[in-house]
Amino acid sequence: MTTYADTLQRTWRENILFSALVELTYRCNLNCFFCYNDPQLRGVPLTTEQYVHFFEDLRELGTLNLTFSGGEPLARADFFNLGRQARELGFVVRVKSNGHALNGRLARRLREEVDPFMVEVSLHGARAETHDRQTRVSGSFDKLLTNLGEMRALGLRVKLNSPLTAWNEAEVEAMFALADGWGLPIQLDPQITPRDDGDPGPLSVAPSRAGVARLLELQRERAEARQTEKEPRSADATAEVAGSKHCGAGSATVTVDPFGNVYPCVQWRRRVGNLHEQSIQAIWRQSQELAEVRRLAAEVKQTVGQHGPLGFGFCPGLAEQETGDPAGLYPATQRLLELRRQDVVPSDGL
Amino acid sequence: MNFGENFLTYPDLFPARPSGEPWGDERVMIGLAGDIYVYEGLSTVQADAVRQRFGKLCLPLVEASPMSVRIQIFRAAADDFVENREHSRVAYNQSHTPDAVKFIGRRFMCRLDWMPELRTALWVPEIDLQYQLAIFVQFLQTTIAYRVFEQGGLLFHSAAVVSDGGADIFFGPSGAGKSTISRLSFAMGHAVLNDDMNILRFTEAGIMVEKLPFTGFLGQEGGGMAGIYPVRAMYRLYKGPTPVLHVLQPATALVTLLGCVHYVSCDPYRWDRLIDRLQKLSTMVPIQALTFARDDRFWALLRSGETE
């Protein structure tokens, strides 16, 4: 019997565009210190009609997952129009929102008109001081708490995403406890990335070695506890995919910025085409840059594989951004390797 | 009422950072009052309209220096704004923090951020070009008000008339007579620096006035006067049948002066500094009340300096 992991592996192997992430706007109602958006990026924003054509093309290519991101995607004026279209075209829609405005009529409209599979909301700390320090908008923590209650009452499925930083690493247990108390899944990401224009500013709040180690330990404990509960495969879980490529960037995923630039994934900002100039089908099938990315994804698998399984942490996009080489070990992965040598992280990954 | 509730469909979506989708790639650099202001993210049509509006103040495009003030223009959607018949262009909401100021009005939202240098951003929807242009100009004025304040000066709602190398400043709320007295002064052969908006600078040599060149009627088309002039005296205007010069009590003077400092006077984080500055102003130049009729008799009275 074919499993979901088998199917995902096929998408990587056969270059089936399974998931697309669309950054609808860089407008944002929060001002997170470490945001990776390139504030200087310029271009002509895609129109509503262009997005709808793009979605139709994606459906033809077999894309199932469509994620709206930003900035704050809800700040794009035609968000609900695009969300409705995505729903009608049968995508599994995810909305990556900061949750700051998701209350009242806006939250209700999201539930009724878009009915996303998941709203992924950012939690930046377990205390208002910490969360607000990171978002640089006072009152944002209290607002988020209120909004989470409203979202859940409306039946929106919510997941919490939390970037681990030097500012919130002492609150990791408390953040897990908050999420557990609300009955919401939470994902903490130990990698702070440079801005998309290469500005390393966000790295100044990268978590400490001890902070990362503690998070990995907690994540391992929680994963073990889940395994004993024998949870069924969740549609939101990341499948461990074995195959000839390190990841599905450019083989099963693309990311599109507000100006139509197409990238292999949200972190691998190597431009492979632009939707103002070509359809996604043309880019997907003919882009030389994309062909190169796919070749590199296989090469990275070989090169990085020499260090043992780094599948849980290594990102070719980040590697290229930080070292100029998609297979280069960048500081965060060097730290992971070091932690593994010290047996903090199991050698078979997480 | 919460910030923006009366103007925005979803007030919580108010931008917290200067980002979004620009209208285009065009920039227009404007040199005035010793600074360079750069409109960024304009469409070609918008840039042409801005260039036409600011005429000779536009500078040849060069790389913006770190000292220049960036005014980023972004797209908003018509749906972002609540259409309310009671909204006029002058009505707006504002919100302040120590390092940011936010405004929302009819079909615009904007913010000024100190990062630590001043950077500003304005979001407007697809509307009539002339209305957009009016918003651009108004926002530039707001930006200048804060820029000048940070430099130690004041953007002051006033008329400035130059004679014998010095300037008389006339002020008061709208309708007090600034335009009238400017026209009368102009007819008498005096140069009008600007009949609506001027910059006051505090220098060791005293208070100096410099016009805000793109505002007012006479400021743009009148005497064509430029330059910086020492302020001789300041007069709160009243209209009446007979010219009279009164002493203005300090508290009254302060309140009236405050009413003529737009934008910054509503900012609680700059209030103390503003009051200090206005009090200092009143020690550096005589501040009096002038009642005037629609004739030239007031001028002799000013020169005699005789108060009742």
Add this chain to the structure above:
Amino acid sequence: MIATDMILKRCVDTRYRNIGGEGVVVRQTAGEVLVLNEIGVRVLELLEATMPVSGLLDALDAEYEIDRPTLERDVLAYLQELVDAGVIEHAAV
């Protein structure tokens, strides 16, 4: 029990795509993902149009070289599995 005069439809909370002949189905409310075989994908595609189960059988009969009784037995059982899995449901008429 599925009868040939029943009208079935895809559950409103499911999303699916045909990935090179296999169907990936996401049940949004349950947060579950299922992989369907070629017949499963074809059933979901056919159910995009309203038709009784008999119509579905006719369509599959025309596409696959299987004798009709076997096809009916297998497909009806399979449809029941899909109903049990929450992928399809009876359409209110």
